[in-house]
Amino acid sequence: MKIAFRLNGKQIHIDAAPDRRVVDVLREDLGMTGTKESCAAGDCGACTILVDGESRLSCLMLAVQLEDRDITTIEGIAEGEQLHPVQNAFVEHGAVQCGFCTPGMVLASVDLLNRNSAPSRDQIREGLSGNLCRCTGYQMIVDAVEAAAEELRDRQES
Amino acid sequence: MNDQNFDNKNTSFSYLESRPLHIGASVPRLDAYEKVTGKEKYAADYYGENLVWAGVKRAGVPHAVLRGIDFSSAVKVPGIVRVLTHEDITGSNRQGVIRKDQPVLVNDKARHCGDAIALVLADNKESLKEALDLIVCDFEPLPGVFDSEQGLRNGAALVHEDNADGNRLLKGEIKTGSGSDAYKECDVIVEACFQTQSQEHAYLETEAGWARLLANGKLEIVCSTQTPFRDRMEVAEALGLDPTLVRIIAPYPGGAFGGKDGVTVQTLLGLAALHSGGRPVKMWWNREESFVSGTKRHAALMYYQLGAKADGTLHFLDVRLYFDTGPYDHLGGVVLTLALEHAGGPYRIPNAQLTGWAVYTNNPIGGAFRGFGVTQVTAAVEQVMDMLAQKLGMDPVKLRLKNATKRGDRSCVGKTMVCSNGLVECLETLSKHDLWKQADDWKSSAGPFKRRGVGIAAAMQGSGYGPVVPDYANAKVELTSDGKIRVYCGVVDMGQGNASTNLQIAGSILGQESGQMELVLPDTDRTLPSGSASASRCTYTFGNALIGAAETLKQRILQRAADLFMASGPHEMALIPGSVRHLPTGREVPLFRLVKFFQDSERIAVHHFRAPVAADNIGVSPEIKLHGLPHTLFSFGACLAAVEVDELTGAAEVKRFLAVSDCGKVLNPQIYQQQIHGGIAQGLGYALSEKLEVEKGRILTTGFSTYIIPTASDVPEIDSIAVEIYEPTGPFGLKGVGEIATNGPLPAVANAVADALGIRVFESPLTAERILEAFASNGRQESSI
Amino acid sequence: MRQVSLPRTLGELWAVLQRQPHSAVYAGGTDLFVKIRDGQLNPESLVCLERLTELQGVQDNGDELFIGAATTHSKLIVAESVREHLRVLVKAASVLGSPPIRHMGTIGGNIVTASPAGDTLPALYVLSAEVEIRHCEGSKRIPINEFIIGPGTVDLAKGEILAGVWLRKHQGWNLSHYEKIGRRKAQACAIASMAAVLELTETGKVKRARLAWGSVGPTVITSEGVENALIGEQLSLEVLKNAGTMLDKAISPIYDIRAGADYRRMVSKAMLLRLNDYACGTTY
16 A cells, blocks of 8 residues: 655655554665664564654554654664764763664664653663663663763753 | 675775774774664665575474474465475585584474474565465474483483483583592581573574575675684585685674574575575574574583681582583583683682583573673572671671682682782772672661662683684784775674774774774675684784784885885884874875885785683593683673662662673773673673573573563663783783673672572572562561561 | 554544454554464454544543543653542553553553553552443443453454543542562563552541552452451551451462462562551652
8 A cells, every 4th residue: 555654854655565564664665774673572672763753663563554654763863974962972972882772772762852851860761661782781871861861951052 | 785795895984073093092982873873784684686585494392303394385375485404405414513413404303492494485574474384394202301410310311312422412520639528628618509590692683694696606694693704614514515605794793692603594594595596585583583593591500519618718619510501512512611610710729529511401502602601600609609608707708809819829620820810909899899888888778678788799701712722813904095994803793892992903003093994894705714703702812913913014004104205214104194104304195195005915914813722731631621621811800789679579679780890901991891781781680580481492481571681770870890900911901801791790699689688599580589489488587577 | 464444533443343343453553463473363454543533632521531542651641630630540551561662552452452460450440440432323331340351351342442441530549559560670561560549547547448459360350358458447567468368369360471379479468568658647
């Protein structure tokens, strides 16, 4: 079926089976492999995308549900070469190791900071608890989100 | 995507703000940019036009003779390209690192539920799944072996009938001093039996790869692996190919931790590509398949007796270890050997009797996992140390300090410790930390229904391959035709950051910033054989080789520039970012210009390094020596867990964690801390929640909703302190940091729980249920409720 | 390939359900898709409720609140009226799954899934929730404990959907408590859980009490015995321990992959003792 939606700021039309998983649409049909798949059951957060600005799991969403939505994937979060403050903080603060959880973790962090612009470390941990990471022990991810929150607040003020 | 050309796959960093590359600086990882933007292409991210999906029919039974495979319905599924069985394999159809005992596709019998029976090639995932479900295996069930002690008994079912030692894969025995007889000379003896569980690596990227057969007969395999060079040989032998026709390309794995130390998808993908009519083939195990078929940390049963003199001087150790290696060697013998070597912890124990068995069973495959046998024995020895301290009425830090090895002392296997050794510094730093000094105050301020305890553990971790198997690396550095410095990494970076560290090393020596650097990831056709990404060896061994290559290239560049400027010699020249400067005159020549004066053969420098090995003759069998005993280089650590236990539920929560580690000099503090934090988080999962439920060889927890790894809310804030003792043999004084941190959490947490409740739980993980049961049967009368 | 319908109005929904009576209906999909993938379910076609605005959000209808079945947990826990009147539900929904699961999963889904471990269920039981069932010709209201029949089973006929939940606003509880015992701190499935709402007098005596346990029986367990043992008493360890003895007959925990039956038995009683934390007069 024909499905129309916005993807990373651009209106697009795709032709997909209505029951095709969104993660497959993105990775296989559109070649956007930044969205990862790891558990396929909603337990890990690797396939996180933003749907109308809110984090969702693309392994538990069907193509038909994309209709009219505004979808942001990891490929759409930076502005050109300019990294999103969350991405930048992940690089600077050592939040990236193997990197397979990173796209989902970055998007979950963006969602978290949209809801709470000044989260405590515990709130950051809770806010990211749907995204498993097996490399970092999370501490530097929390550091990065703290730093990104500050950066985003500074931008808001200025 | 199908016109992949791997011959020019180089990563440059010119789009990033150029950073100075100094040794010892927290240079942000150069791989991070591609990873945060989703651009980095993992093995799982390869697709391509006209793709064939390959999938595996698994045995689903733990032990059974395979009488036949009926795939007549499967081949009729629309979209099926081929169904392959062992009959389609012309090579040895066997894989393995030490002992080649694992079939690519089963030809005689299934030895565990994850065994591969048939390989299906399909146009799409849906057809593949349908066909796999339609394959019928004709099995004659056999009695199974599901317990390592039971496997050694007479009359146990045999996993490998052709193994002369029955179900014994390897037995190791080490006796030092007067061995068990020293029992009599002890004033105090403690005794315990510990049981540690299988642990799943749970990397986020499950086993994945992509392959194609080129018209010239070359088989290209892109895969998530720690061991590209070994994979090439294994794939070639199993499939009956010339190894020079097999090319393994290793992108960054999405986590590995030992689980990709050896063949997973590689040979199956190779086989598929040989039969796909030239089409590219993709295989990507789903999470359940990864659980069922992947390797695990060996479950272990460990009997300990530790004896000391009244003043706390350790005198005697008797250990019996049973490691469940599952149906295949994988690296089980090596894991057991490392466990034996570390069975006495980082302590002087003059008399020891150490015996261990790696036992074949029909359980999931035991294999390499960060810590590699050391994790299990550290859990045991560090708990008996606390039990001993309690019995002696001694402070647990003081007991450890009293017996800590120093350079020149012998370890429990009689090996003289010759490397740098910061164990005492680690323990002293820990004992001066507020978390230890103020432990009593913290414990006494627990809230209602809470009890608090503080536990410590020390550890050491040998690195490298041991005395026999050569631990070498070959580094290659190129001055590219446009004046960049290109580093060819021979060792995989599965997330630990060594690729970035390599750039830091080469950049530092060659005076370049990140913008002038390029990177080539491991590829058997482009980079040089440098061993596995394992054993805490990556930056130690490859880094030493890289220093040699970079220094050679540096001298060549400086000499050519000196010649060009008619300088009196290279000492007048200096490499600066992008250029070489003649210091007396200030004249400069950019590298992109200078390189025109190089012949192609000069632009590349290579260097071989082989790690030093132990020369001690400690009287172990040649077989045990082959399996890696003894090591000569060790990292050390001490850690502390502050734990709060809920009396009502039994749940233990780690509130704070401190790790003090001696991994030599730190080349990049940020990457160092990543390794320590990550090792601790995995260790805490092992300590508290990661429970692989296996019932008669069948895993019941095959996903992340039932196999519970820590979330961000489950890992406490970690204090990590590096005790930077310079290691003379290391690159810039470094030792390995990859594994040491994984070993301490389980015993530290168990010791903290014992401190909090006055009871000890001998079986891990220390789930709330186990703690509450132990507490209910023991300590209820003294509780407040 | 399965047909998936995305109706935007109830009219469209009834038409789809008439056309495809064997459809599986979902909103967030966080449970259904896991079961389809596992092979536990294999519906012919699917109907997604996420676009039905009529089933979303919290409506204030005077003495009652109506929470639309397709209201996500995230929306539920920030709704002012829910936070004001139904604190125990907020506490329970806040620890359900993980943030993305709460953004996708809905209260209706949690009810219809009818897992004994469903986090909102004990809270809905103690709040005497009624569910509204709608079909193309009308609707009916039934108490939640009558709607949920057994594990994974609810009283819903073909052509009917769960439209939402009705809850009385002013229930007078001044102590709202939810505890979940899981295998980790976040993103945990309940090994056992307990929701409790109590009305304490100014002197701390229990005037009224409603308690419910999750994961210790085929459905949510309530116990009048426990409640009666608390009423009229001052909260204390003694009283709570005594009340716990009433629980033995009510619960029928099982052994599963997450925990044993004995453990579940022990902690369902032990969780009661946690209410003693409130005994010092602080109520919330």
